[in-house]
Amino acid sequence: SLCIDFEELMHKKFRMSSMEELTFFLGLQVMQKDDEIFISQDKYVADILKKFDFSSVKTESTPIETNKALLKDEKAKNVDVH
Template sequence: MTSEFEMSMLGELSFFLGLQVSQLENGIFISQTKYAKDMLKRFQMAECNAVSTPMATGCKLSKVDDTPTIDQTMYRSMIGSFLYLTATRPDFMQAVCMVSRFQSAPERFHFITIQRILKYIKGTLDFGLWYPRNDNFTLLAYIDVDWAGCVDDRKSTNGATFFLGDSLVAWHNKKQDCISLSTAKE
């Protein structure tokens, strides 16, 4: 009796549900380069200049910016595209969460911020998730909070990333439901 079975001749996994999978000897790399390029073309940003960060330093978005409103349908479509891309690109998830708050009444300034995210994607097309082959199973977590970062309601946003060894395995970003008040007295 043999315990072996014959595999089909389909070959190595290279694409799965829009994800590009590169199986290398020292690990696996998962990306969405083709999807990102197609998204840039769809939103007419394929020829834009790249930027090094998804949002400008110190950028604070507000519900009312006194700029003209824009098409909600296009804005929401861009947000949806970003959310799908964050499956392999947690590097700009915070920016996506920030701009997604304004889907009900997006204004020109919000759209300019979305264009910056697209410019960032243009410069980082080959980013993705790297899972090296090793035996390091140390669990690490990094957490950050922007303490009352929302200018509209003073609520905080927190984010966390979780690594198993050198591999990112989970990430989280959430605007808090309530406001924390200090109990310190002067």
């Protein structure tokens, strides 16, 4: 299955073993099902919001065209964020 393949890959790459079902990995939340793996950062985001006292702020939607493809700006310089 996909979960077993992922576990084997992590064991080979990082020399790690699995004691039980993987739920957190490198700061990511992991939810495993028989045929899929769902990875999210919900806990990380919640911790950041709590740290800066943004847990109870009013949210607002940001309008965006959902059917429009993103395009690369060929004239722009590449950005090194690290």
